[in-house]
Amino acid sequence: MYVGLAGxxxxxxxxLTKLLEEEFGWQTTSEYAEDNPYxxxxxxxxxxxxxxxxxxxxxxxxxxxxxxxxxxGITVQDRTLYEDANVFVENLRFMGLISSTDYATYRELYxxxxxxxxxxxxxxxxxxxxxxxxxxIRRSSLVYESSISYEYVTMLxxxxxxxxxxxxxxxxxxHVDNLDIVRNEEAxxxxxxxIKSNLPESALKKIQNP
Numbered sequence: 001m002y003v004g005l006a007g008x009x010x011x012x013x014x015x016l017t018k019l020l021e022e023e024f025g026w027q028t029t030s031e032y033a034e035d036n037p038y039x040x041x042x043x044x045x046x047x048x049x050x051x052x053x054x055x056x057x058x059x060x061x062x063x064x065x066x067x068x069x070x071x072x073g074i075t076v077q078d079r080t081l082y083e084d085a086n087v088f089v090e091n092l093r094f095m096g097l098i099s100s101t102d103y104a105t106y107r108e109l110y111x112x113x114x115x116x117x118x119x120x121x122x123x124x125x126x127x128x129x130x131x132x133x134x135x136x137i138r139r140s141s142l143v144y145e146s147s148i149s150y151e152y153v154t155m156l157x158x159x160x161x162x163x164x165x166x167x168x169x170x171x172x173x174x175h176v177d178n179l180d181i182v183r184n185e186e187a188x189x190x191x192x193x194x195i196k197s198n199l200p201e202s203a204l205k206k207i208q209n210p
Contacts, residue, residue, distance in 0.1 A: 001203055002068035004080040006164070007126030008156050009148060010136035012176050016126065016191070017078050019181055023192055024207050027075045029064040043147050050092050051102045057084050058106070062113045069118060074206055081117060085110045086163040091155055121203050123171040124195060125164050130154045132177045172198040 003026070005013045017028050038056055042049040061081050068075035089106055092098040098106075128136075133153045137145050164173070174191060181188045196204065 001073075001121040001206065002065065002071070002075040002077055003203075004077050004082075004120035004123045005126065006080055006083055006123055006160075007176075008128060008133055008153055008160055009145070010133035010140070010153065011126040011128045012136065012181065013078050013126060015182055016124070017076050019188060019191070020076050020195075024074070027068075027071060027073060029068070029075060029077050043145075046092070046095075047097045050098045051106065054084060054089050054092070054098075054106060055109075057088075058110060058113065062117070065117050074121070074203060077120070080120065080123070081110070081114060082163065082167070083160075085114075087156060087159040090163075091159045094155065094159070119169040121170065122195070122199055123167065123169065125160075125171060125173045126176050127160075127173050128176045130157060133157075170198065170200070 003020070005016060007013050020026050021028050036053070036056060038049050038053040042053045058081070061077070061079070061084060064075075064077060065081060068077060085107065089098065089103065089110075093103050130150055130153050134148075134150050137148055137153070140146075164171070172194060174194060179187050179191070181191055196207070199207075
C-alpha cells in the first residue's frame, strides 16, 4: 500500500508528509528537489532543461513507487507519477517550452512505466489558491523557488484541476487555504481525521496494528 500526496508547489506536501510519518509511523519518500541536478537550471532556462528535469523526476518517482508497492507497511509518496505527466509536462507543452518530439518521447516512456504501477491506496490532493501558494513559496528556503511567478502557479493550478477531475480512484481533496497544520493543533486533528475516514479498512488495520 502507498498513499500519494498531490499538490502544487507550495501547497504543503512536505509538512503533511512529516505529519503522517509522525502520526502513523508511515515510511516517506521525498520530492527529490534538494539534490536535483536540473531544477535550478530549469527555472533559469525552462525550454532548455524541461525534458532533462522531467525524465529525472519520472525515473526517481517510478523507483520510489516500485519500492512502496513491495513494502509491507504503508509509504507516503510526496508527489506522484501522475502529476509529472498530467500537470507539469502538460503545462510545459501548453507554454510551448517542450517540443512536440520531446513531448511524444516523454509520454511514450510514461505510458510504459505507468502500466507497471498500481494506483495509490489513497490519493490526497492539497488544493490551494495561487495567493497561498506564492506566500508559502516566498517563505521557502530554496533559492531557485524565489523566481516562481504568480502566473506560473496559476497555470499549474489549472492543470491540476483538469487532472484531478479525471482521476477516479480513491481520493480526498483537502483545501489548505487558512489551514496551518504546522502550528495549529486543531487543523492537524482535522486533517488526520479526514484522511482516516477515506482510508480503506485494510489500511486502517495497519495503523491500528503497525
